[in-house]
Amino acid sequence: MIGQDGEQLGIMSAKDAYFKAQEQDLDLVKISPNAKPPVCKIIDYGKYRYELARKEKEAKKKQKTVEVKEIRLSPNIESNDLNTKMNAAKKFLAKGNKVKITLRFRGREMAHMSSSKHILDDFAESLADVCVVEKPAKQEGRSISMILAEKK
Numbered sequence: 001m002i003g004q005d006g007e008q009l010g011i012m013s014a015k016d017a018y019f020k021a022q023e024q025d026l027d028l029v030k031i032s033p034n035a036k037p038p039v040c041k042i043i044d045y046g047k048y049r050y051e052l053a054r055k056e057k058e059a060k061k062k063q064k065t066v067e068v069k070e071i072r073l074s075p076n077i078e079s080n081d082l083n084t085k086m087n088a089a090k091k092f093l094a095k096g097n098k099v100k101i102t103l104r105f106r107g108r109e110m111a112h113m114s115s116s117k118h119i120l121d122d123f124a125e126s127l128a129d130v131c132v133v134e135k136p137a138k139q140e141g142r143s144i145s146m147i148l149a150e151k152k
Contacts, residue, residue: 002031002041011037068147070100073123075109075116082119086126093131093150102145103137110142120146 001009001017004026012020017040021028027045030038069092071085089099103120105113120137127148135147 004042067097068100069097070102073103073119075103075105075112075119086123089127090130096150099148100145101148102143104143117144120144124148
C-alpha cells in the first residue's frame with residue numbers, strides 16, 4: 001500500500017486500504033495487480049487519468065508520421081519529364097517521406113514490361129546520393145513498383 005504522497009503504508013487488507021482511501025476522499029487504485037501482494041495506491045483517479053491522457057497527447061505530438069508519396073511513370077517517358085519526376089521525388093525524400101515509384105503499362109505496352117524495368121533502375125540510380133531502395137522493383141499486375149526511402 002502506497003499513500004497519497006508516495007510514502008509506504010505497509011501491507012494491509014483490502015478493506016482497511018479502502019477505508020483509508022475513503023477517509024481522505026480519494027480513490028484506491030491497483031497499480032500492479034500481478035505482484036505478490038498486489039500494490040495499491042491512494043490517489044485521485046480523475047486526476048490520474050487526466051495526467052495519463054496528457055502524457056499520451058504529448059507523445060503523439062512528438063511522433064513523426066511517414067507518408068508514402070507515389071510518383072507514376074509510363075514506359076515511354078521522355079528524359080525531361082523523368083527529370084521533373086526525379087526533382088519531385090527529391091523534394092518528397094527531403095521532407096522525410098517515402099516515395100513509391102510506379103511504372104504503369106497500358107494496352108500493347110504490356111508486351112514490353114521486361115525491357116522497361118531499366119527506367120526504374122535508372123531512376124533509383126540517379127537518386128542514389130539522397131535515397132536507398134527500400135523495396136526493389138516488383139511486378140504487380142499492370143505495373144512495376146519500388147519504394148525509395150531517405151538515406152540516413
